[in-house]
Amino acid sequence: MSNYIISPSILSADFARLGAEVDAVLAAGADWIHVDVMDNHYVPNLTIGPLVVEALRRHAPHAFLDVHLMVQPVDALVPAFAAAGANLIGFHPEASRHVDRTLSLIRDHGCQAGLVLNPATPLCHLDHVMDRLDLILLMSVNPGFGGQSFIPSTLHKLAQVRTRIAESGRDIRLQVDGGIKVDNIAQVARAGADTFVAGSAVFNSPDYAATIAAMRAALDGAA
Numbered sequence: 001m002s003n004y005i006i007s008p009s010i011l012s013a014d015f016a017r018l019g020a021e022v023d024a025v026l027a028a029g030a031d032w033i034h035v036d037v038m039d040n041h042y043v044p045n046l047t048i049g050p051l052v053v054e055a056l057r058r059h060a061p062h063a064f065l066d067v068h069l070m071v072q073p074v075d076a077l078v079p080a081f082a083a084a085g086a087n088l089i090g091f092h093p094e095a096s097r098h099v100d101r102t103l104s105l106i107r108d109h110g111c112q113a114g115l116v117l118n119p120a121t122p123l124c125h126l127d128h129v130m131d132r133l134d135l136i137l138l139m140s141v142n143p144g145f146g147g148q149s150f151i152p153s154t155l156h157k158l159a160q161v162r163t164r165i166a167e168s169g170r171d172i173r174l175q176v177d178g179g180i181k182v183d184n185i186a187q188v189a190r191a192g193a194d195t196f197v198a199g200s201a202v203f204n205s206p207d208y209a210a211t212i213a214a215m216r217a218a219l220d221g222a223a
């Protein structure tokens with residue numbers, strides 16, 4: 001079985017029909033559901049709060065909810081998103097005063113913990129916290145909006161993080177987020193990613209199942 005995970009971002013879903021959109025994308029073969037939380041402070045956009053995550057959890061009890069926090073400060077919101085039903089919570093180091101404390105807070109609330117690095121955020125933020133991470137997310141666009149183009153320098157960064165994960169000897173997922181499409185997903189996998197967020201590529205396509213199947217076929221070809 002493939003180790004790759006596809007996590008469609010509901011940022012590009014029809015919010016008036018969000019439950020149905022989540023059902024549709026899970027039926028189409030999505031592994032996780034990526035939830036983009038934006039606060040109009042850390043990023044220039046405003047999206048989803050814990051109430052929506054709680055409603056999604058009730059609607060899809062078995063879905064893996066991959067919550068990407070683009071909020072500052074982070075800590076006050078972690079308990080609310082954990083209680084709402086998040087499985088994994090990722091945050092940006094620039095948005096936390098004490099990264100180690102935030103990672104512990106997420107795990108203490110029963111969630112997997114992820115650290116998210118923007119395109120211009122250096123990898124030194126991974127120093128001293130590798131033993132506390134379940135997932136590293138490299139942003140391949142600047143955070144705030146769906147539908148942007150993949151930034152190519154992410155490929156080199158992915159390869160570097162893949163090496164660091166191997167050296168750590170730990171089972172840490174390497175996720176990429178932003179501008180992932182059927183025609184670039186194989187190259188991104190070859191660079192080292194194993195977990196793929198795709199928003200506009202899935203939700204703006206006429207057939208979610210066909211798009212996800214095409215991504216899996218491309219990943220099979222990359223392996």
Ligand SMILES: O=C(CO)[C@H](O)[C@H](O)COP(=O)(O)O
Pocket residue numbers: 009011012034036068141142143144145146147148177178179180197198199200201
């Ligand atoms: O975190 C994000 C933006 O900040 C989104 O997850 C990301 O942009 C997904 O959308 P797309 O696949 O359309 O680029």
Ligand SMILES: [Fe+2]
Pocket residue numbers: 009034035036068177197
């Ligand atoms: Fe995201």
